[in-house]
Every structure is written in C-alpha cells, then in structure tokens.
Amino acid sequence: MSGLSRREFLKRSLATGIAGGAVLYGGNKTAGASTKSLTGPVGTLIDLTKCNGCAGEKVAKCVSSCRQTNKDKYPSPVPSEQIPYYWPNKKKEDWQDKKEVTTRLTPYNWIFVQKVKVEHEGKQVEVAIPRRCMHCDNPPCANLCPFGAQAKTAEGVTLINKDLCLGGAKCRDVCPWGIPARQAGVGLYMKIAPEYLGAGVMYKCDLCYDRIKTGGQPACVEACPNGAISFGSKAEMKKLAQQRAKEIGGFIYGDKENGGTSTFYVSQVPFEKIHEKLKENKSKQPNPTAPGYPLMPVKVGNFLDTANGMVLSMLVAPVAGAALAGFTAYKKMKGDE
Amino acid sequence: MAEKILQGENKVKRHGFSVLFVHWTVAISTFLLILSGFGQMPMYKRYHIADLPGMSWSADYSVTIVIHYIAAVALIFAVAYHIVYHVLRKEYDALPRKGDLKASYQIIKAMITKGQEPPSDKYLAEQRLAYAFIGVNLLLIIITGIIKVLKNLPTVDYSPTFLVWVNNLHTLASMLLVFGIVGHLAAFLFKENRALLPGMFTGKIDLEYVKHRHSLWYSKLAKQESSKGSRSNLTSGHACPENCHAGGRNQ
Known part of the structure; x- marks a missing residue:
C-alpha cells in the first residue's frame, strides 16, 4: 500500500464511527502491559530510563524499523528539477535526495532520537529521546487544516490525508513541536497550479495505523530492544507512566502538554532541563530555526486555547441578536400604532 | 414603519436604523472575516x-484566528437580528420573486443601452437576487463556521469525512461570497444605481429618483400616506374603536 489513500482514509473513518473501537481492536495485545483488547483511544509510553538510543548502532532500532515499515507510504515526488519553487519565493522543500537523513524529522524519516547530556543531582545524565508525532487529544494541526486534510481517528491517532493535503504547512506552524515535514513535488497541488499554489504534502508518524487496526503494534514499539516503548490503551499507558514516574521519582511529559497527548514520556530528569539542553543544541545548528528538531517545552499550551475561550460568546451571539430584534420590533410596532 | 415620503425634504425614508445597523455590521464583520480567513x-x-508595512501580524495564525472569531460573533449577532426582526415585522421585500431573473436582465440591459427599464418595487429585481445569493452563502458560512468552531473544542470530535465536507463548503461559500460582494459593489459602476447609495448611510434617498425608478414602491408609499392621513383624520375626530390598534401587519 502506498500511503493511506483518500478513499481508504474516508472508508476507515466511517468504519471506525460505525463499528467502534471494540470491533477494530478485538484481540489486540499491548506491549509491556496486559493483553486485554483495546476498546478506545490508544497510547504509548516512552520510558527514557530504558532508552539508550541503541548505543553502538548506527541508527536506533525504532528509527530503522519505522523506515522499513513505512517506506511504501513515503512520498514519490516528480524529479527535483521538475519541482517548481514556491512562487514568488526561490525555495522549495525537497527531501528526495536526502532520504537517508535519520538525525531529524523529514518526510522520509518520521521518528528520530535526540540525545542530550543533562546535569541532574550532581551527575551528568545522558538522555536519549525518541521523537515523533505525539498524537494529541485536541490536535491543532488537524483542527486548523483549512481543507480538512488532517483528522483524529476514534483511536486518537492523527492522520494526514495525502490526497487532500496541499502542503501549506500550517499544521507544522501550529504544532508546539513543529512535527509534520513537507515534501514538494507531490500531491494534489501538482494537478492544479503548482507554479503558484500549494507546496507539497505533509508527512509524519501515523502510529502505524494500518498495523494497529489489525491488532498489531507500531513498528517502533516492536523493534525496541530495551522495551522502552509500550503500546496499549491510552488509559493504561497513562497509568503505567504514573506508576513508573512514582517508582523512579521521575517526571512525565505529554500528559498535560498541548492540552494532553497520547504519548507519555517518563524521565528521571526534569523535562525543563531536557528542554533547555535541546534548545541550546538547536541554537548551535547551522540553521537554528529549521523545523524537524522538536524541543520539549513543559506544559506548553494548545494553540486553540484562546479561541476556545471565546466560544461562549459565539453561542450567545445569535440568542442576543434575536432577543434584541424581538425587543426592537415590538417597540417599533407599538410605536406605529 | 421606517419607510415614508418626506415631502419637506424631497426625500424618501428607505431604511430605518435596524437595516443600517445590520448592513454595516455585516459589511464590516464580513470584511474582517475575509481578511482573517485568508490569513x-x-x-x-x-x-x-x-x-x-504594518501587515506583519497577518501571517500570525494566532492573531487572525482571534479576529476571525470576534468578527464571527458580530456577524452571527447581526444575521440573527436581521432574520428575527424582519420575520416579526413580516417584511419580505428583499426576497426574490417570480420573474426576477428576466427583470434583472431587462434592467441591466436598459442601463447599458440607456433604454426603458421595467418599473421597480422597493428593491430592484437584481437586488433581490443578490440579496438571496449573498444571504444563502452567509448562512452556509455561518453554519459550517459554527461546526468548525465546535470541532476546535477539546471535547468535540467529528468524523474526518464530515470535516472534509464542512471545511470545503466553508471555503467554497466564502469564495462565492467574495464574488457576490464584488458584484454588489460593481453595481455602483452604473450611474443609475448611485442614487441608492445615500440610503445606506442616511437611510434617505431622493424622492424624484423613487418616483421615476421605483414607481411600484412609490405608489405603495403614496397609498400608505393617504390612508394614514385619512386614519389620523378619523382618530382625531373620534374615539378609537375597540381593537383598532390590533390591525395591520401584526395580524
């Protein structure tokens, strides 16, 4: 299967709505957790005390297995020389000649491992952090896509519809971690007016949706030699994360961030320190503003917090308008008599 | 009633405060919605x-979304006011009528060829069509917009298929609305239509223009004036009989 086609995307969303999670997840097993079947949103637990970034390996196992599993979903753009610039700018995001990059997020690399050395309780602690889409509870990327090309499934997995996405990259801008990566020269815009409109298709982790739908697990979960990544029902993963954090006197990342996500990192080092270190490392890069190197801002808010705070006034508006109209019309009619 | 002949001023009161308020609230909020919507x-x-210069905010989604929400509140308020106000008062002059398409063609043709145009009521036939076109699109935009607002809430999830429809209907109706607004403004390229402009600022338009172009409306106004005159003669000379206040539009 080359990616998730629109028909399939729509079919699945309908199917999930009708059949419900119980049917879809019947018989699914969790890693590092109980084996009861999943009936609702799914989640992952990433235990940073167990991850060493596959020390000694050229590429971490989670990364290589993700690449192997998802390679058919990767973009197939037209040759580089045929991809127009994003008019009127002299730029385009084309990764087809850099498919081998595994040190950041790209359209051809949906997970990578960040490594930082952090001082904690008088010791230097090395932390390896697998990074990919957090699959948020209220994903601003999906909510704010102007074309509805992204959506959260009933399982809580955020998917990009590659047949509908025009590559405007708004999803990347409103994501606190800037996760989705853009590939030019592919997708719907190539059939419209590629010289002037559109910019490609956005790509990111889909939590191996086709695998989990058939009772499997995401490739990164299966591949981890240290059992650092667990997959199961979101509630169970959250509970496990809390237990583990309590056990080690550690911290959780992903539960509160962006209004809640389905990815729970557990670390013995405070995430504020990890974030600071990531920020420092990023500032030393040749292009410090380049996306693809997510930070870990603690308790980062959701892009929609302010807008959602205004919803009440929007719901009151028609009632207030109608009431004032009733009052004015009544007064006027009285006056006419 | 808002509309009446103002003999002393040589004008006709075409719109009351409610119409001006709704028109300008819709116009300003729609302008902001289009501006922030493109943002x-x-x-x-x-x-x-x-x-x-001064436009750097326009690329900030967090700014344009707040403008979009505030302008949407104003638009929804005005549209709800408009519908309820005119339904209560049973004022349906702006709704399209049978034959409006043909009459619009005749009016536009007459404006171009400087020929004779058919007599018009309060609104020209093409104004009624434009009202319906803009109104239907605004309603579509509001309904899909409210769904879009609700889906942004943490507790609300809709199916992906439904959201594709809602999002694209919102965008399509917005594009049609822009087209409608361009048409609405383009009407004033014709000199003949410009006499209507003061109506949307002061509520009043020239009496001679009404007599000449909106003759159907003028006869109604004249009739209304004369019946009012005779009624006031009646009431000034006699005590009002029981139930006389209950008549008219309110029935």
Whole structure:
C-alpha cells in the first residue's frame, strides 16, 4: 500500500464511527502491559530510563524499523528539477535526495532520537529521546487544516490525508513541536497550479495505523530492544507512566502538554532541563530555526486555547441578536400604532 | 414603519436604523472575516502580504484566528437580528420573486443601452437576487463556521469525512461570497444605481429618483400616506374603536 489513500482514509473513518473501537481492536495485545483488547483511544509510553538510543548502532532500532515499515507510504515526488519553487519565493522543500537523513524529522524519516547530556543531582545524565508525532487529544494541526486534510481517528491517532493535503504547512506552524515535514513535488497541488499554489504534502508518524487496526503494534514499539516503548490503551499507558514516574521519582511529559497527548514520556530528569539542553543544541545548528528538531517545552499550551475561550460568546451571539430584534420590533410596532 | 415620503425634504425614508445597523455590521464583520480567513489559509507569508508595512501580524495564525472569531460573533449577532426582526415585522421585500431573473436582465440591459427599464418595487429585481445569493452563502458560512468552531473544542470530535465536507463548503461559500460582494459593489459602476447609495448611510434617498425608478414602491408609499392621513383624520375626530390598534401587519 502506498500511503493511506483518500478513499481508504474516508472508508476507515466511517468504519471506525460505525463499528467502534471494540470491533477494530478485538484481540489486540499491548506491549509491556496486559493483553486485554483495546476498546478506545490508544497510547504509548516512552520510558527514557530504558532508552539508550541503541548505543553502538548506527541508527536506533525504532528509527530503522519505522523506515522499513513505512517506506511504501513515503512520498514519490516528480524529479527535483521538475519541482517548481514556491512562487514568488526561490525555495522549495525537497527531501528526495536526502532520504537517508535519520538525525531529524523529514518526510522520509518520521521518528528520530535526540540525545542530550543533562546535569541532574550532581551527575551528568545522558538522555536519549525518541521523537515523533505525539498524537494529541485536541490536535491543532488537524483542527486548523483549512481543507480538512488532517483528522483524529476514534483511536486518537492523527492522520494526514495525502490526497487532500496541499502542503501549506500550517499544521507544522501550529504544532508546539513543529512535527509534520513537507515534501514538494507531490500531491494534489501538482494537478492544479503548482507554479503558484500549494507546496507539497505533509508527512509524519501515523502510529502505524494500518498495523494497529489489525491488532498489531507500531513498528517502533516492536523493534525496541530495551522495551522502552509500550503500546496499549491510552488509559493504561497513562497509568503505567504514573506508576513508573512514582517508582523512579521521575517526571512525565505529554500528559498535560498541548492540552494532553497520547504519548507519555517518563524521565528521571526534569523535562525543563531536557528542554533547555535541546534548545541550546538547536541554537548551535547551522540553521537554528529549521523545523524537524522538536524541543520539549513543559506544559506548553494548545494553540486553540484562546479561541476556545471565546466560544461562549459565539453561542450567545445569535440568542442576543434575536432577543434584541424581538425587543426592537415590538417597540417599533407599538410605536406605529 | 421606517419607510415614508418626506415631502419637506424631497426625500424618501428607505431604511430605518435596524437595516443600517445590520448592513454595516455585516459589511464590516464580513470584511474582517475575509481578511482573517485568508490569513488562516497559509497565504500572507508566502505571497509577502505580511512584508507590507504594518501587515506583519497577518501571517500570525494566532492573531487572525482571534479576529476571525470576534468578527464571527458580530456577524452571527447581526444575521440573527436581521432574520428575527424582519420575520416579526413580516417584511419580505428583499426576497426574490417570480420573474426576477428576466427583470434583472431587462434592467441591466436598459442601463447599458440607456433604454426603458421595467418599473421597480422597493428593491430592484437584481437586488433581490443578490440579496438571496449573498444571504444563502452567509448562512452556509455561518453554519459550517459554527461546526468548525465546535470541532476546535477539546471535547468535540467529528468524523474526518464530515470535516472534509464542512471545511470545503466553508471555503467554497466564502469564495462565492467574495464574488457576490464584488458584484454588489460593481453595481455602483452604473450611474443609475448611485442614487441608492445615500440610503445606506442616511437611510434617505431622493424622492424624484423613487418616483421615476421605483414607481411600484412609490405608489405603495403614496397609498400608505393617504390612508394614514385619512386614519389620523378619523382618530382625531373620534374615539378609537375597540381593537383598532390590533390591525395591520401584526395580524
């Protein structure tokens, strides 16, 4: 299967709505957790005390297995020389000649491992952090896509519809971690007016949706030699994360961030320190503003917090308008008599 | 009633405060909605609108979404007011009528060829069509917009298929609305229509223009004036009989 086609995307969303999670997840097993079947949103637990970034390996196992599993979903753009610039700018995001990059997020690399050395309780602690889409509870990327090309499934997995996405990259801008990566020269815009409109298709982790739908697990979960990544029902993963954090006197990342996500990192080092270190490392890069190197801002808010705070006034508006109209019309009619 | 002949001023009162309030609230909020709506599409940065002096905010989605929400509150308020006000008063002059398409053609043709145009009521036939076109699109935009607002809430999830429809219907209706507004403004390229302009600022238009172009409306107004005159003669001479206040539009 080359990616998730629109028909399939729509079919699945309908199917999930009708059949419900119980049917879809019947018989699914969790890693590092109980084996009861999943009936609702799914989640992952990433235990940073167990991850060493596959020390000694050229590429971490989670990364290589993700690449192997998802390679058919990767973009197939037209040759580089045929991809127009994003008019009127002299730029385009084309990764087809850099498919081998595994040190950041790209359209051809949906997970990578960040490594930082952090001082904690008088010791230097090395932390390896697998990074990919957090699959948020209220994903601003999906909510704010102007074309509805992204959506959260009933399982809580955020998917990009590659047949509908025009590559405007708004999803990347409103994501606190800037996760989705853009590939030019592919997708719907190539059939419209590629010289002037559109910019490609956005790509990111889909939590191996086709695998989990058939009772499997995401490739990164299966591949981890240290059992650092667990997959199961979101509630169970959250509970496990809390237990583990309590056990080690550690911290959780992903539960509160962006209004809640389905990815729970557990670390013995405070995430504020990890974030600071990531920020420092990023500032030393040749292009410090380049996306693809997510930070870990603690308790980062959701892009929609302010807008959602205004919803009440929007719901009151028609009632207030109608009431004032009733009052004015009544007064006027009285006056006419 | 808002509309009446103002003999002393040589004018006709065409619109009351409610109509002016609704028109300008809808106009200003729609302008802001279009401006911020395009901002919510990734456009202003790419096409360097944000590089124009004073426009850097336009590329910030967090700014344009707040403008979009505030303007939407104003639009929904005005539209709800408009519908309820005119339904209560049973004022349906702006709704399309049978034959409006043909009459619009005749009026536009007459404006171009300087020929004779058919007599008009309060609104020209093409005004009624434009009202319906803009109104239907605004309603579509409001309904899909409210769904879009609700889906942004943490507790609300809709199916992906439904959201594709809602999002694209919102965008399509917005594009049609822009087309409608351009048409609405283009009407004033014709000199003949410009006499209507003061109506949307002061509520009043020239009496001679009404007599000449909106003759159907003028006869109604004249009739209304004369019946009012005779009624006031009646009431000034006699005590009002029981139930006389209950008549008219309110029935």
